[in-house]
Amino acid sequence: MRAANKNLTAAKRHATDESGRRRNAARKARRLLDKKADSMPVVELEGPRLERQVDADLISPAPRGGLREVFHERYLLKLIVSRQLAQMYAASLLGLLWSYIQPALRFIVYFFVFGVVLKTHGGTPNFALHLFTGMVFVHYFTETWSGGTRSIWANRALVMKMRVPREIFPVATMMVAAYHTGPQVLILAIACAVLGWHFSLAGFAAGALGLAILVCFSMSLSLIFSALNVFFKDFQNIVQTVTQFMHFLVPMMYSYSMLARLGEHHRWAYELYFANPLAEVVMLMQRLFWAPTLKPAEYADEFPPDLWERGFVMLGVCLGLLFVAQRFFARLEGKFPERL
Amino acid sequence: MPAESIVVDHVSKDFTMQYHRTLKQMAVATARRLPLKERFRAVNDVSFTVEQGESIGLMGLNGSGKSTLLKLINGVMRADSGTILTRGRIAGLIATGAGFHPQLSGRDNLYLNGAILGMSEAEIHRKFDEIVAFADIGKFLDTPVSHYSSGMYARLGFSIAIHVDADIFLADEVLAVGDRPFKKKCMAKMQEIRRQGTTIFYVSHASASVRAMCDRVLVLESGHLNFDGGVDEGIHYLEYDDDEETDEALADGELGADI
Numbered sequence: 001m002r003a004a005n006k007n008l009t010a011a012k013r014h015a016t017d018e019s020g021r022r023r024n025a026a027r028k029a030r031r032l033l034d035k036k037a038d039s040m041p042v043v044e045l046e047g048p049r050l051e052r053q054v055d056a057d058l059i060s061p062a063p064r065g066g067l068r069e070v071f072h073e074r075y076l077l078k079l080i081v082s083r084q085l086a087q088m089y090a091a092s093l094l095g096l097l098w099s100y101i102q103p104a105l106r107f108i109v110y111f112f113v114f115g116v117v118l119k120t121h122g123g124t125p126n127f128a129l130h131l132f133t134g135m136v137f138v139h140y141f142t143e144t145w146s147g148g149t150r151s152i153w154a155n156r157a158l159v160m161k162m163r164v165p166r167e168i169f170p171v172a173t174m175m176v177a178a179y180h181t182g183p184q185v186l187i188l189a190i191a192c193a194v195l196g197w198h199f200s201l202a203g204f205a206a207g208a209l210g211l212a213i214l215v216c217f218s219m220s221l222s223l224i225f226s227a228l229n230v231f232f233k234d235f236q237n238i239v240q241t242v243t244q245f246m247h248f249l250v251p252m253m254y255s256y257s258m259l260a261r262l263g264e265h266h267r268w269a270y271e272l273y274f275a276n277p278l279a280e281v282v283m284l285m286q287r288l289f290w291a292p293t294l295k296p297a298e299y300a301d302e303f304p305p306d307l308w309e310r311g312f313v314m315l316g317v318c319l320g321l322l323f324v325a326q327r328f329f330a331r332l333e334g335k336f337p338e339r340l
Numbered sequence: 341m342p343a344e345s346i347v348v349d350h351v352s353k354d355f356t357m358q359y360h361r362t363l364k365q366m367a368v369a370t371a372r373r374l375p376l377k378e379r380f381r382a383v384n385d386v387s388f389t390v391e392q393g394e395s396i397g398l399m400g401l402n403g404s405g406k407s408t409l410l411k412l413i414n415g416v417m418r419a420d421s422g423t424i425l426t427r428g429r430i431a432g433l434i435a436t437g438a439g440f441h442p443q444l445s446g447r448d449n450l451y452l453n454g455a456i457l458g459m460s461e462a463e464i465h466r467k468f469d470e471i472v473a474f475a476d477i478g479k480f481l482d483t484p485v486s487h488y489s490s491g492m493y494a495r496l497g498f499s500i501a502i503h504v505d506a507d508i509f510l511a512d513e514v515l516a517v518g519d520r521p522f523k524k525k526c527m528a529k530m531q532e533i534r535r536q537g538t539t540i541f542y543v544s545h546a547s548a549s550v551r552a553m554c555d556r557v558l559v560l561e562s563g564h565l566n567f568d569g570g571v572d573e574g575i576h577y578l579e580y581d582d583d584e585e586t587d588e589a590l591a592d593g594e595l596g597a598d599i
Contacts, residue, residue, distance in 0.1 A: 025561070026579075028401060040546035041520060043527040043553075045535060052537025054392055054507045058347060058425040061415030076455040083452065087443055161439030162456045163415035163430070334418040337411065338355050 134252025148222025210284030216318035351422035384563035397554035428507025475499035
């Protein structure tokens with residue numbers, strides 16, 4: 001009985017509270033209306049109204065098109081890429097040159113330290129090419145990953161107000177990285193030609209496989225981390241730290257044969273090292289650029305015997321990773337506008 | 341026979357408000373047993389259908405979920421439950437201002453915005469002069485938009501959106517910062533696209549302009565769609581034209597605190 005009474009009073013109090021709030025809101029609304037009543041000029045409709053035929057289907061305004069939708073919006077992608085490039089070199093005297101000066105300096109330092117002072121290559125022929133091949137593709141990877149991680153945050157003005165397939169920003173970053181890497185590949189090709197490179201089908205196959213792994217792997221990471229970075233800015237620092245290590249965790253400053261010797265005693269360390277898709281990519285690229293400048297006997301020991309098997313397994317793994325990354329991105333994407 | 345242009349079916353949208361962003365803050369809050377986050381329902385079980393060519397006035401106080409609803413309709417946000425379907429190209433301005441990139445010039449932003457709104461390269465080239473003329477930003481076209489005055493910013497944004505030839509046009513208090521002649525020009529332009537059969541969503545507190553612009557009014561109150569009907573009734577509903585009750589409320593005292 002008392003409990004029922006209590007419930008009743010509670011309900012009553014709630015009701016008065018509600019109506020009070022309502023009246024308060026009403027007063028606010030009226031005051032607002034008074035204030036704004038003539039703030040907007042009134043323009044009447046003129047002429048007869050026409051009927052508009054829209055020959056489109058009723059669809060969701062935010063389709064989950066993912067990466068596929070990005071490649072349908074080619075014009076938009078082109079605009080975003082060119083804009084990103086323009087922005088990068090705004091107010092910079094050397095402009096695009098900067099993306100060559102930095103790798104060039106790094107190459108000189110690495111070559112001096114590892115090739116001249118430490119001699120870590122153990123007599124690898126054409127060591128400079130061995131090193132440079134690795135550096136070009138590691139550079140592409142780190143630029144895609146770290147730039148992609150920041151991409152959603154950097155474009156928050158657009159993400160918050162306009163409807164775009166948001167995967168477009170990491171993809172655009174990858175295109176920018178490719179734009180920077182292109183001329184480096186050209187330099188690499190010239191160096192190869194000078195050092196007596198000769199055509200081999202196996203080399204091209206290795207290059208294609210390596211490129212496929214590289215694109216899938218860097219795109220997956222960039223999708224995952226760009227989404228995470230919206231929620232916690234820590235991720236861009238994590239990425240920066242890891243990319244610094246990456247230069248040392250691929251076989252470019254030292255040769256594969258040294259790792260093979262390590263594998264004889266510490267199998268797990270060897271397996272862990274080659275679980276990194278980037279290590280596989282670097283070797284496949286060296287198979288395309290560096291190996292054909294040598295005689296087969298000279299590079300026989302410098303590639304793992306199961307290079308191809310590993311490559312195809314890695315490609316499968318990276319395709320799976322890309323699928324998972326896209327799903328993960330799509331799940332978090334819905335919350336971007338409220339968290340930016 | 342006009343077709344449906346927008347179908348909103350039992351749509352809700354929650355926001356998570358996170359109070360603490362660093363681990364340290366979270367640890368402190370947990371130790372003090374403060375809530376780490378809170379959910380807040382911005383749009384609550386809203387359903388309505390709009391036919392092609394209808395012009396809707398969306399009214400309600402600040403914070404009643406108008407902008408969120410428009411963001412859901414234009415696809416910037418996704419509903420947590422319920423479905424939204426739209427037909428055709430959507431353009432418009434949400435929460436006073438376009439999505440411009442501050443470091444880019446007005447020209448670059450024009451191209452970018454046009455492309456995002458679904459215009460092709462040829463279409464943008466064709467309408468470029470018209471858009472610039474309407475926005476009336478003159479020599480500032482090649483200045484970064486971060487240097488624009490808020491009026492210029494709004495003018496360019498509105499001008500792009502209105503020239504998209506959209507099937508659905510959303511105008512969310514866009515003109516709040518414009519000056520009177522520009523507002524008038526915009527209203528005339530909106531009437532023009534209304535006449536051509538574009539579905540319009542117009543958010544405004546100005547009852548006279550809603551009366552002139554809209555065929556139907558929706559009123560949102562703390563996320564609920566509490567009114568859906570004729571324009572005069574809607575404005576009447578929002579004004580709560582009952583004076584006696586207000587005097588009573590004033591006498592009540594306890595309500596006075598919230599002014």
